[in-house]
Structures are given as C-alpha cells and as structure tokens.
Amino acid sequence: MTHFKVNGIERSFDGDPEMPLLWYLRDILGLTGTKFGCGMALCGACTVLQNGKAIRSCTKQMDSVGGLDIVTIEGISEHGPHAVQTAWVEVNVPQCGYCQPGQIMQAVSLLSSKPKPTDADIDDVMAGNICRCGTYQRIRAAIKEAAKETA
Ligand code: FES
Ligand code: FES
Incomplete structure (x- = not known):
C-alpha cells in the first residue's frame, strides 16, 4: 500500500x-x-x-x-484563484485552453523558486510546455504580471 x-x-x-x-x-x-x-x-x-x-x-x-x-x-489555492490564475485571466492567455493547466502549474513552480524571473528564466523553464495555439508571448506576460503579486 x-x-x-x-x-x-x-x-x-x-x-x-x-x-x-x-x-x-x-x-x-x-x-x-x-x-x-x-x-x-x-x-x-x-x-x-x-x-x-x-x-x-x-x-x-x-x-x-x-x-x-x-x-x-x-x-493550488485554498482561497480563491491563485495569483498566477488571476494573471492568466488579466492577460487573457488561453486560446483553446488545453495546455493551460500544465502551463499554469509550471509557472507556479517557477515563481516559487524564482519570484522575479527574467525572460531567459521564463523561456528556459517553460520550454517543455507546448502550446499548439502559440500563446507563448501571453504566457510570458502573465508570468511577469503574477510575479508582481507573488514576490
Ligand atoms: S502528457 Fe505528460 S508531458 Fe505530455
Ligand atoms: S491554448 Fe491551445 S494548446 Fe495552448
């Protein structure tokens, strides 16, 4: 067991x-x-x-x-949306949405270890999360937005 x-x-x-x-x-x-x-x-x-x-x-x-x-x-959040989810909504990241739970979980992990990630940090950590809709620019913007709240 x-x-x-x-x-x-x-x-x-x-x-x-x-x-x-x-x-x-x-x-x-x-x-x-x-x-x-x-x-x-x-x-x-x-x-x-x-x-x-x-x-x-x-x-x-x-x-x-x-x-x-x-x-x-x-x-990921006991009380209301997580800061990353709020940022995702503000930046209007999702297109079809299928990849987005995985993107958000990867972003939460990134921000917990690097509260103020650089573009290079974001690109490096998020590179393994594929989005067929190509929302990468908005994902990067939303992570920066979330970083303002989680830092
Ligand atoms: S379903 Fe697990 S990495 Fe693609
Ligand atoms: S939003 Fe469609 S695969 Fe990422």
Missing part, C-alpha cells in the same frame, strides 16, 4: 504499481484539470507539483509516489 497526499488530502493506493499518476488523478480521483497530451514527458499538459516542484504526471508511476505531496491545478 502506497501512502501520499493529493491537494492536502491523505490518499493510499494498492493497484497497478505501473499506473501513471496522471491516470490515477483523472480516472480514480476525478481531477480532470490535469490533461493528457503525449504520455511521454514531451508536452507538459500533465504537469503537477511534487513537493512544490513541477513534474510530468504521465511518466510518474504510482509505485514512486509514496510519501509525496502532489498538487494539481485544482489544489
């Missing part, structure tokens, strides 16, 4: 040890904000936080989540 937390709630799992965390989050917990894109850690759609740091949940197996604190897009 594996014990861990998801969005602050204690969870346990004794199913298929090779099940991807993404499957568990979406199909068992019903947390469908985290998206499936490539299943190969190549697009960032499935990004969640592991002990505060962004990881790809599509390649994280359930036998490796013991003791971890996992946070999904549903759990």
